[in-house]
Amino acid sequence: MSDIEERCADLPRRRHARRTGSIASAALAGIAGTCIAVAPGHATPVTPIAIVDETTDVAAFYTAPEDRVAGPHGSVIQLRPIDGDPGIPGARNYLVLYRSVDMQGNSTAVSGTVAVPEGTPPPGGWPLISWAHGTTGVDDSCAPSHDTSDAFPAHDYTSLVRKVQAQWISAGYAVAQTDYQGLGTPGPHGYLIGTAEQRAVTDMARAARQIEPEIGTRWVAMGHSQGGQAAVFADAQAQQWAPELQLLGAVALAPASHQGIGIQASQLATAVGASTTLGPLTGGATAFLPLIIRGAQTVADIDPARFLTPDAAAMVTLADVGCIAQLRSPQQWGGLTASEVFAPDGDIHALTRVLNENDPSTLTFAQPLLVLQGRADATVPAAATDVMVVRQRAAGQPVQYRGYPGVDHRGVLEASYADALSWVDGRFGR
Template sequence: MSDIQEGCGDLPQRRHARRRTGLIMSAVLAGIAGTCVAVAPGQATPVANISMSEETTDVAAFYAAPADRLVGAPGSVIQLRPIDGDPGVEGARNYLVLYRSVDMRGNTVAVSGTLAVPDGDAPPGGWPLISWAHGTTGVDDSCAPSHDTSADFPAHDYTSLVRKVQAQWIAAGYAVAQTDYQGLGTPGPHGYLIGTAEQRAVTDMARAAREVDPEIGTRWVAVGHSQGGQAAVFTDAQAQQWAPELQLLGAVALAPASHQGIGLQASQMATNTGAAGALGPLTGGGTAFLPLIIRGAQTVADVDPARFLTPRAAAMVSLADTGCIAQLRDSQEWGGIPPGEVFSPGGDMSTLTRVLNENDPSTLTFTQPLLVLQGRADTTIPALATDAMVMRQRAAGRPVQYRAYPGVDHRGVLEASYADALSWVNGRFGR
């Protein structure tokens, strides 16, 4: 391991170097000061071909893998670098990872994410793994959680809160991997709320985590919040078939997005009857998520927003391409459009609602246990929607447990439910 010691100096993982094998064997010092990037043994195009004199001095270049570097199996690692500070998780060795996944057109794509491994020695069987699916930050590359290196990050108030909860998982002895999702941080469009694309990113991140650190075990659980809650349910339904070499023990979905198609249809109907403002509490409130939903649907279908939005709203869809959710909520952007001025009366929204209904987690078939956690005071993902999702899943015989928290809002459920989530996950791992 002399290469990594010489190339990476006093990195946090140095004291573990002698007991680790696999990916971190051919590290080189790239153009970013203190950055160590590596590739899996036997990969055709080693990262050593990236010299310090090239554009790698730009951190963004890490996320843009050349086409000839994309060849490889889903979950295999393209390159990585250690993380010092944000977006790392306290109490762990942290890495920024670029890995391979497969998009909805069957193309191999690069996906970014982060990995946090507890300090110390792994337990027998390896570190139990949580593959974390994050909530909505946006669809522009700048909104990827792995870009959160300071309080200036547009979604820092959310991502920093998530990391505090993840630090509790680290302290409890779990490795935590978190994908940015396909097309978020990396080239290509982000399939926002496209469940299968999200599942592949979450599952392939679990694969990549084991390649980065072979002391991570083969057993894992998916945990997700909001957008990630929907992704967690899709992972529960599809991951075992996607990655049969790993053992998925179940999934935890916090405030999972569901019934989006029904919600938009209700909003459009309310516009037609002049009651749009009254439906806010029932349809998730706010309009800032709509351009993200449209951009996500456009990755799998020909969705023309001009067919169902007012001219003002249609002209503002492109704001999602340059701003994150906080900017979209601003009163000068989507946050300033009155609910009754979003949908055009009688507009044709059938293609969009079809995509959303096809990606509703309520209809999925799964056999692995699912834990659903929901705040009753949530106005982003209404508790009524989650109630309906769970009722439908239970009616179909799915193994679902459901816990709700009175007075807890959308973000508050992260901390409020942690003890219940930990107890449930511990039980899945037999801890």
């Protein structure tokens, strides 16, 4: 074995030692570019990994040189250790840039984080949860891995998610979280485009194992809201996308569904003057509309001017510079009613076609799905999730469903944790 091969083979131990201070970051940086990482299930080297020192400008981390983006999906481009946010307490944390495939078939760089429990892994390696986050926005500044302080626009949400993820770490699970394609990294973000989301989630699981070989091959997809939809798509598509890993099932918390029907209903209500009655049915989704449009535009030619009022069409670009908290403000989309958004006679067919194609209700999957829903949710209405589950069960899909009276959209994260843990432990035979 050559000196380089010895250093590469020893890299996982060196990463652990770096955490305790015995190996300096400079030593890791010295290996960068020389190690050839071998993805699990591959007999030959697939791609070099760059290990980025903490002193490197973090903003530059998210833009990889073009000649390094091409490569097997799920392979790591570069990584850096994380101290503090957005890391999870009680774990070794990494900021990761890895490869996935966009909806046009092109290799694309995706960012995310990986957290691995301290200590000795169980036989078979750490069980893995690949977490799909809820809506933060489509602008790069909204990526959860950018959350390093309470100044982050979605810190109130992402910090809540990390508290729940810390419980999973304490329970002995590794947690990997993608930012999704085009969120934090160059290119558009395919918001609510299920296949693009599941590729990011599944390739994150692959990348996590390449970083930490102590992570096992068995995993569960888990997500909330936008990520709940992504988790259902992962349940349906991930095993084929990453056959060397064993998907045991998926957990979908308040999954987004029936977006196309909701928009059709909003436009119809505008036409008949009844838009104020739709809140309980649509989840008050006005602020999400520019994100939905931007997501649909990644896969189809969508012209907002064909179905929005002139004032609303001019405001779509606000999604390109702000996150969901800004869009919800009364000065932006949060101050608009459906009657001020939709042109009564507008043509929304192109948009609703994309949304209907990405509705998780019609997917088929072999691995079980656990759906968890707050009954007082005003963002993803319980009625919409009820219908999704009814449709899935009618088609013979293996779905379990649990509701939580009085629990809202974010509250379901904590309220459902014990049930989710019991179910996931059961999947792993723990």
